[in-house]
Amino acid sequence: MATALRPSSARGSGAAPKAPARIRGPRGHLIAGHLPHLRRDSLGFLTACAREHGDFVPLRFLVQRAALVSHPDAIEEVLVTRQQQFTRSPSLRRNRRLLGDGLVTSVGELWRQQRRLMQPAFHRQRMAAYGDVMVSRAEALLATWEDGQVRDLHQDMMYLTLDVVGRTLFGTDLADDAARVGEALTAALARFEERLFGLSVLLPENAPTPGNRRFEHAARQLDEVVYGIIDRRRRHGAGGENLLSLLLEAQHDDGSRLSDKQLRDEAMTLLLAGHETTAIALSWTWHLLMQHPQAEARLLDELRAVLSGRAPVAADQARLPYTSALVTEAMRLYPPAWVISRQAVEDCEIGGQRVTAGTVLLMSQWVMHRDPRFYDAPEAFRPERWLEGLAAELPRFAYFPFGGGARLCIGNSFAMMEAVLLLATIAQRYAFTAVPEHRVVPWPVVTLRPRHGVKVTLRSRPPYHPHKRTC
Numbered sequence: 001m002a003t004a005l006r007p008s009s010a011r012g013s014g015a016a017p018k019a020p021a022r023i024r025g026p027r028g029h030l031i032a033g034h035l036p037h038l039r040r041d042s043l044g045f046l047t048a049c050a051r052e053h054g055d056f057v058p059l060r061f062l063v064q065r066a067a068l069v070s071h072p073d074a075i076e077e078v079l080v081t082r083q084q085q086f087t088r089s090p091s092l093r094r095n096r097r098l099l100g101d102g103l104v105t106s107v108g109e110l111w112r113q114q115r116r117l118m119q120p121a122f123h124r125q126r127m128a129a130y131g132d133v134m135v136s137r138a139e140a141l142l143a144t145w146e147d148g149q150v151r152d153l154h155q156d157m158m159y160l161t162l163d164v165v166g167r168t169l170f171g172t173d174l175a176d177d178a179a180r181v182g183e184a185l186t187a188a189l190a191r192f193e194e195r196l197f198g199l200s201v202l203l204p205e206n207a208p209t210p211g212n213r214r215f216e217h218a219a220r221q222l223d224e225v226v227y228g229i230i231d232r233r234r235r236h237g238a239g240g241e242n243l244l245s246l247l248l249e250a251q252h253d254d255g256s257r258l259s260d261k262q263l264r265d266e267a268m269t270l271l272l273a274g275h276e277t278t279a280i281a282l283s284w285t286w287h288l289l290m291q292h293p294q295a296e297a298r299l300l301d302e303l304r305a306v307l308s309g310r311a312p313v314a315a316d317q318a319r320l321p322y323t324s325a326l327v328t329e330a331m332r333l334y335p336p337a338w339v340i341s342r343q344a345v346e347d348c349e350i351g352g353q354r355v356t357a358g359t360v361l362l363m364s365q366w367v368m369h370r371d372p373r374f375y376d377a378p379e380a381f382r383p384e385r386w387l388e389g390l391a392a393e394l395p396r397f398a399y400f401p402f403g404g405g406a407r408l409c410i411g412n413s414f415a416m417m418e419a420v421l422l423l424a425t426i427a428q429r430y431a432f433t434a435v436p437e438h439r440v441v442p443w444p445v446v447t448l449r450p451r452h453g454v455k456v457t458l459r460s461r462p463p464y465h466p467h468k469r470t471c
């Protein structure tokens, strides 16, 4: 029987409140629990759990108790109203080797201090300058493209967003490091997948398996890149307006500076969290645009009407509602962060269901963003739904690509502006056609990458002249 939590007051859950029923989840393996199901098809499995078993589905991964929470009000309880009763999940904590005690992984007072320290780098006043860098780096990439070339757009987007993060947040050029960062990140994700879903989870974390050795190599490569960035910044003097300068100049209450390890952890976190997700959002947007020529035509109409062929600036974001809706809709269907989790630190109640201390609660953007209770034709790509006031009607946590509550993504405005400006810059100059035999499939590990990239053929567009009609 499906277990419905309290229905939201807003838009159409339709279900009347039901008394909590005895909750049954899907049948699991005697020892591994639901790990094999997750391993086989994480997106399909979690979606089936929510649609067939309700808003609160008990699960087990080996000895780890878990539950999938799929009601906006219950997600709000976990992330906002009862956040004190939860902490970061064990899988994130296990990733200390890479992220250390940076902003994503840290908790308590350390997290609060770091968040306060970094917030100014994401203030609105900084955005205009960041916007100029974003557009100029997109133009630099376009200068290397040629009509008729076959390229992997996802790789280009990864390169571009890394370039942007390097220059805006670290005041440095990461061109020489891009390949190393790319390879290391893929190796790290593969190892994460192996430890999350594979039997290697039963081995000690530093067991000398081939996967662990590849991961250690990748982590060392990333360490080198990050310590290199910090070194360069120190040698050129901390000054400048970027995030790294803020960190280098920051002082604890007793006057001491951040340790090298702390600087490394923060910079690594920002480097990784700050580029891959935005690249993924763009890759899926391009993929969807290629399949929906009418959406592409409407995008071009808006760009011509608003920009008349000129490069966009930060202030244009507000004047490009359809371009923004494209990104919003792409992140609905393919949320770059497709699941987030929290572990209960004490016994509590979520959506009327008892949660015992230690249980991990999963909240999936993939599942929620395709929930037919909140979206008409949930599987359809319809950017215009966002122009019709949907955002105001939706319960707060029916759409949460950037998470929510105190740990809301610190880079959400940065990412939205970047996605809109890069889309506007690139779409004015090039159209793409999908390479026919290339399949674009989601790879749900930490993020939702297109597994084999997005291979396209480039078609350059003729320059737009406002008084001439172009096709």
Ligand code: HEM
Residues within 6 Å of the ligand: 103, 104, 105, 115, 269, 270, 273, 274, 275, 277, 278, 281, 335, 336, 337, 340, 341, 400, 401, 402, 403, 404, 406, 407, 408, 409, 410, 411, 412, 414, 415, 416
């Ligand atoms: C489309 C792009 C992005 C998406 C979809 C995204 C998604 C998310 C989500 C869902 C969280 C919350 C995770 C949780 O609650 O467990 C998060 C946190 C975070 N994001 Fe993003 N992010 C994006 C871009 C960025 C950018 C551009 C930056 C930095 C420049 C960034 C830095 C961070 C950091 C540091 C955190 C941790 C914040 C904290 O715990 O206080 N993200 N992001």
